[in-house]
Amino acid sequence: MQTKKLQVVDGETLMDTRLEPTRFVVEQLLPQGLALLGGAPKIGKSWLTLDLCVRVAKGEQLWAFPTRQGTVLYLCLEDKWQRIQERLNDITDEVPPIIFFAISAGTIADGLAAQIEAFAKEHPDTVLVAIDTFQMVRQNNDVSYAGDYQDILLLKRLADRLDICLLLVHHLRKMFDADPLNRLSGSTGITGAADVTMILDKSRRSEQNATLTCVGRDIEYRELELSFSENHVWQLVSDSVTQPALLRGISTGGM
16 A cells, blocks of 8 residues: 655745634634533533623624634534523523524534534634534544544544634533543543633632633633623633732732
8 A cells, every 4th residue: 555645844935934823713712723611510611602602703702802703603412492592581682693503413423524514614704613512422432532532633623624613512520630621521532632621610719600721722821710690691700811820829809
């Protein structure tokens, strides 16, 4: 069997080539590519995902971060139409026509990529696709590193091919770990191919607060302290990038 030749670029040519900069759906948080949002059951990660999707479709800021407006597809695979409608009524008075919802979809092994590609072709300004939850589209129950990595890699290649942000909502394991990334259900293969991983975890400060830990190849590490409001919207309390003392556990007067 003939070996396929490597496609290579020399350093001088690479440096002289004008390449498109990384584009963000949410500045400093969500670049194009594959992103993971992990959280314990009933912590509010679906509320956060819904608010994110609506704000991107409207072109509104998410907290202090500008968004890139475009068509959004939200696969709410653990919900029913009534729940989606009720939640939309809770968080917003206006739902833009460029956000779309589905409550069923194929799996990775059974047409999911083709469904998303067909949607993006029909809506060429698509910038964000959210899948809630990742477990609902897994192609098998293989929780080994190889199985997890293969599933994530297939979805990453899809996101890169379509130039979109593909956000996977995922659960955390019950066992505590000091490193939030190690709490994602499954092996480390899940985070291995992801461009961004965000973990929403309850803060020790109060039951209404949680910390969103954000790690990625194209973003600065940050911890966002969030508070869950009465209308089910996560509001920003503090940001470790603008308040670095928070990472050192130093009190910052009033926080």
